Amino acid sequence: EAQVTQNPRYLITVTGKKLTVTCSQNMNHEYMSWYRQDPGLGLRQIYYSMNVEVTDKGDVPEGYKVSRKEKRNFPLILESPSPNQTSLYFCASSPGFLINEQFFGPGTRLTVL
Amino acid sequence: AQSVTQLGSHVSVSEGALVLLRCNYSSSVPPYLFWYVQYPNQGLQLLLKYTSAATLVKGINGFEAEFKKSETSFHLTKPSAHMSDAAEYFCAVSDQSAGGFKTIFGAGTRLFVKA
Numbered sequence: 102e103a104q105v106t107q108n109p110r111y112l113i114t115v116t117g118k119k120l121t122v123t124c125s126q127n128m129n130h131e132y133m134s135w136y137r138q139d140p141g142l143g144l145r146q147i148y149y150s151m152n153v154e155v156t157d158k159g160d161v162p163e164g165y166k167v168s169r170k171e172k173r174n175f176p177l178i179l180e181s182p183s184p185n186q187t188s189l190y191f192c193a194s195s196p197g198f199l200i201n202e203q204f205f206g207p208g209t210r211l212t213v214l
Numbered sequence: 215a216q217s218v219t220q221l222g223s224h225v226s227v228s229e230g231a232l233v234l235l236r237c238n239y240s241s242s243v244p245p246y247l248f249w250y251v252q253y254p255n256q257g258l259q260l261l262l263k264y265t266s267a268a269t270l271v272k273g274i275n276g277f278e279a280e281f282k283k284s285e286t287s288f289h290l291t292k293p294s295a296h297m298s299d300a301a302e303y304f305c306a307v308s309d310q311s312a313g314g315f316k317t318i319f320g321a322g323t324r325l326f327v328k329a
Binding site: 105132134136141142143144145146149151157159160191193198199200202203205206207208 | 220223246248250255256257258259260263265304306308310314315316317318319320321322
């Protein structure tokens with residue numbers, strides 16, 4: 102089944118404790134992206150990747166890191182999480198950009214205490 | 215940079231009534247526009263997209279949207295609402311301005327359907 106998977110689905114952590122949210126897709130998509138969803142703000146793009154080893158900042162990259170060492174994986178790293186990073190996070194992938202729809206993972210709900 | 219505005223954070227309709235969800239965009243270049251739907255506790259899924267072919271775009275579940283360049287709008291409609299349409303709807307645009315490849319989402323509109 103074609104899908105985007107994220108792990109973990111739920112995470113409660115404390116300020117400053119490094120964490121990684123994994124994202125994997127099995128559709129051989131080139132474009133991958135991370136978003137955070139907050140009430141009243143919709144989805145805001147954190148980082149995106151056009152292909153392996155090619156990443157760039159979205160609109161809200163502060164406090165996040167990403168890497169794209171393999172085409173299928175695009176982990177999101179929070180080196181020192183803070184409470185303002187409490188949010189619902191989505192990973193997405195698509196065959197390309199501009200005209201292609203994005204396929205979304207199920208989401209990761211992160212709480213930083 | 216491009217932007218997307220969705221008028222109305224909440225819309226309530228009766229079952230069988232017309233659904234109209236509004237989306238306006240700002241773009242200096244031809245836009246590529248999308249509508250996504252998010253059901254509770256799920257990720258987003260595509261309803262329909264505009265990629266400069268027909269201005270009236272038909273999507274899944276009876277939804278359609280019309281691209282109007284003069285009004286910079288891409289409103290989503292459905293003639294008759296079903297209870298199963300209750301969800302949050304997001305308008306989005308692909309933004310290739312400033313050398314990037316970003317996707318810009320609107321703030322979303324939550325649709326309530328009353329029996």
